[in-house]
Amino acid sequence: MSNEHKISTFPFGPQDVLLPEPIKFQFYVDGDKIIKVDPAIGYVHRGLERAAELNDYRRNLYLCERICGICNVIHGQTYAGLIERMTDTEIPERAEYLRTTWGELARLQSHLLWLGLFAEAVGFEELFLKIWRDREIILQLNEATNGHRIHLGTTMIGGAVKDLDEKLANKYLTDLELLKNQMDNWADFFRKDPEFLKKTVGIGLLPKKDAIHSGAVGPVIRASGIPQDMRTNGYQAYGKIDFEPITYDGCDVYSRALVRLDETYQSIELIKQSLKQMPEGPIAVLCEEFPRGEVVYRTEQPRGEVFYYGKGNGTIHLERLKIRTPTMPNIPPLLTMLTGDYKQNIPAIVHSIDPCISCTERITEIKEEN
Amino acid sequence: MTDPILIIEMGTRGEIFFDLSKCDQCQDCERVCPSVAIKVYPEERKIEWNPFKCIYCHTCIRTCMHGAISPLDNVQASDYEKVVKTFE
Numbered sequence: 001m002s003n004e005h006k007i008s009t010f011p012f013g014p015q016d017v018l019l020p021e022p023i024k025f026q027f028y029v030d031g032d033k034i035i036k037v038d039p040a041i042g043y044v045h046r047g048l049e050r051a052a053e054l055n056d057y058r059r060n061l062y063l064c065e066r067i068c069g070i071c072n073v074i075h076g077q078t079y080a081g082l083i084e085r086m087t088d089t090e091i092p093e094r095a096e097y098l099r100t101t102w103g104e105l106a107r108l109q110s111h112l113l114w115l116g117l118f119a120e121a122v123g124f125e126e127l128f129l130k131i132w133r134d135r136e137i138i139l140q141l142n143e144a145t146n147g148h149r150i151h152l153g154t155t156m157i158g159g160a161v162k163d164l165d166e167k168l169a170n171k172y173l174t175d176l177e178l179l180k181n182q183m184d185n186w187a188d189f190f191r192k193d194p195e196f197l198k199k200t201v202g203i204g205l206l207p208k209k210d211a212i213h214s215g216a217v218g219p220v221i222r223a224s225g226i227p228q229d230m231r232t233n234g235y236q237a238y239g240k241i242d243f244e245p246i247t248y249d250g251c252d253v254y255s256r257a258l259v260r261l262d263e264t265y266q267s268i269e270l271i272k273q274s275l276k277q278m279p280e281g282p283i284a285v286l287c288e289e290f291p292r293g294e295v296v297y298r299t300e301q302p303r304g305e306v307f308y309y310g311k312g313n314g315t316i317h318l319e320r321l322k323i324r325t326p327t328m329p330n331i332p333p334l335l336t337m338l339t340g341d342y343k344q345n346i347p348a349i350v351h352s353i354d355p356c357i358s359c360t361e362r363i364t365e366i367k368e369e370n
Numbered sequence: 371m372t373d374p375i376l377i378i379e380m381g382t383r384g385e386i387f388f389d390l391s392k393c394d395q396c397q398d399c400e401r402v403c404p405s406v407a408i409k410v411y412p413e414e415r416k417i418e419w420n421p422f423k424c425i426y427c428h429t430c431i432r433t434c435m436h437g438a439i440s441p442l443d444n445v446q447a448s449d450y451e452k453v454v455k456t457f458e
Contacts, residue, residue, distance in 0.1 A: 062404035062427055147383035153427050161432065 007035060014043045018347040020117060021357035025338075025350075032343045037335050041357060042364030049362060052321040057083060057291055057312070060321065061157060067323065068359040069150055070113060071301045073106035076155035078299045081235070082308045083157045086291035093237075095159035097278040100237040101172075101271050102145075102154055103299075108179075108267040109138040110302035111260045114354050115190070118257060121351040122199045127186060134182045137175050144171060159284025169275050176268050183264065190261050200254035204337040204349035207251055216333040217326050218304020219263070220353050222247045223255035230300035241273045253345075253352040260354075290314050301326055303354045325359040383426045384444045388417050388457040392438035399430035399439060417457045 007028050014022035022043040028036040048067065052060045064079040065072045077099050084091060116131035139149040146154050146162050154161045164172070189196060206216065211224035221228050222245060229245035231238045246262045248255035291312030298307050304326030311320040330353045337349050395412035407423035408430060410416075431439045 056401070058402060059404040062425065062429075143382070148426070151425075153383075156429075156432070161428075 006030075012346060014040075018121065019350065021355050023355060023357045027338075027343075027346075029343060034338050034341055034343065034346075037338045039331055039335065040365055041331075042361060042366075044358050045361040045364045049321055049323065053318055056316050057318050058157065060318070061155065064323070065151065065153065065155070068325065068356055070110045070356065071106065071303070071306070071325075071359065072150065073102050073152045073155070074299055074301045074306065076153075077103060077236070078297055078306055078308050080155050080157045081299065082295055082297040082310045083291055084287065085295045085297055086293055086310060086312050087287055087289040089158055089285060089287045089289075091159045091285060092282045093279050094163075094281045095283050096237045097274050098160040098164060098283060099155065100241070101164070101274045101278075102152055103236070104267040104270045104274070105138060105141065106152070107302045108264055108271075109135055109142075110354075111264045111267070112138065114260055114302075114351075115257070115264070118348075118351050121347045122196065124189075124196065127189060130186050134179055137179045137182070141172060141175055144168060156284060158287040159282075161284075163283050164275075164278075169278075172275060173272065176271060180265070180268055187261060187265075190257055197254065200252065200257060200348060201250070202252050202254075203341060203345045204253040204256075204352055205251050205341075206333050206337050210336050211251070211333060214332040214336055215329045216304075217329050218301070218354075219256055219259040220304065220330050220333055223259045224251045225249040228305075230298050230305050233298075235299060237274060237277075241270060241277060243270065253348050256352045290316060291318060303327060303356055304330065323362065325356065327353070327356045327360040328362075330355075331360075382443055383428050384442045385421060385455075386419060386424075386428070386431060387440050387442055388419070389438045389440065390415060390417070390457055392436045393417070394436060394438075396435070398433050398435070402429050402433045404429065415458065418454050419457070420454045422452055 007030050009026060009028050011024060011026055013019045013024040024040040024043070026038040026040070027034055048063065052063055055063060061076055061079055065076040067075050112131055112135040116128040116135065119131065120128040142152050143149050145164075145168065146152055206220065206224050208224050208226060211221045211226060216224065217228070225247050227245040227247050231243055232245060246259055246266060248258050250258075291310065292314045294309070294311045296307065296309050298305055300306075306326055307324040309320070309322040310318055313319050334350065334353050337352070338346065341349060395410060395415065397410045397412065400408045400410045404427065405423050405425045407420045409418040411418070428441055431441055
């Protein structure tokens with residue numbers, strides 16, 4: 001038998017029980033070690049930017065809210081922010097606080113969803129059930145707020161659709177306290193459980209330098225020790241409440257889990273602060289002009305920075321709307337993490353960037369074979 | 371068979387109801403509807419609303435200047451008959 005190692009290849013995705021979303025990886029492996037990875041996206045490309053150009057700019061709000069189910073609130077807020085900047089509309093201060101509250105509520109449910117999925121991906125199914133049971137508290141708060149469990153639909157161009165009365169604000173505070181107590185039951189599992197540590201510490205390494213060079217965003221870059229967070233720019237009410245980005249220096253899958261776990265606690269505190277400081281007053285203003293000029297608007301989604309570029313020409317249609325969701329810049333770092341690691345760690349590493357491929361699909365790669 | 375209607379307590383955004391006595395047939399609701407679920411026929415004084423196209427965002431209710439559209443608290447159960455509702 002020869003001692004020569006032969007590089008073999010195998011595909012992973014676009015449909016796989018371990019993959020939450022349709023992305024394909026072609027792995028080149030030497031034994032169990034990954035030598036190279038080729039990604040391919042474009043399986044659920046929907047032509048959304050073109051649809052946005054054909055639509056009335058007011059209807060685009062509902063289109064943008066449907067880019068992603070989990071991030072719907074922040075997508076809506078970002079689009080509304082973009083149009084408000086294009087039309088020089090100043091929204092009332094109360095609306096800014098309301099948007100912050102609902103944005104953090106969305107982050108909370110997204111991180112809880114991810115923590116559950118991640119626990120399942122590394123083999124802890126009961127933990128997954130516990131976390132999703134607790135996530136139900138947030139979904140019921142959503143329903144009490146505006147009627148829907150996932151699609152909150154509280155944003156409108158010029159402010160917020162709905163106000164929070166005192167009864168509902170008190171319900172927020174009591175339910176979030178309940179959620180915090182429930183979370184304390186399983187949070188230590190992520191920090192201390194030896195089996196969990198064995199499966200996550202030291203795998204999927206993304207050193208600080210690589211994180212910057214490959215352009216990682218969100219919890220992925222914060223887990224490599226860089227405090228990059230769009231919320232520090234102080235959009236909405238973030239400039240007026242105490243906020244410090246959470247960072248960890250581990251650069252591995254474990255650090256990414258801890259960043260998200262700590263951010264869930266942070267979100268609860270931010271909602272409490274926001275409700276406490278919320279001023280009285282109107283919740284919306286009329287946005288009378290048509291969008292004009294070129295504007296960029298960036299916000300922080302649960303998965304990282306989302307980028308909206310809009311170009312208006314003073315008519316009811318936008319000339320161009322470009323959207324970049326956080327999973328797109330997190331794919332190159334993912335390749336760095338996977339290269340040099342082992343086959344058995346693939347599910348944990350792929351989950352660690354919290355992939356949301358359906359939101360990312362703005363391009364389709366077509367290979368011509370001669 | 372009666373329509374099976376599911377009633378949910380907490381602030382549900384349910385079906386919408388058009389009060390034709392207040393409506394002036396301006397078609398604002400039709401223009402703003404993001405899912406093209408509303409059709410207004412001004413000559414016949416008739417409005418058609420498709421519950422299966424509707425995304426229950428209630429933008430039409432906020433847009434109507436005459437308060438002719440009001441929200442209801444019900445949503446359809448899964449075996450709801452697929453029809454377009456007409457208000458005349």
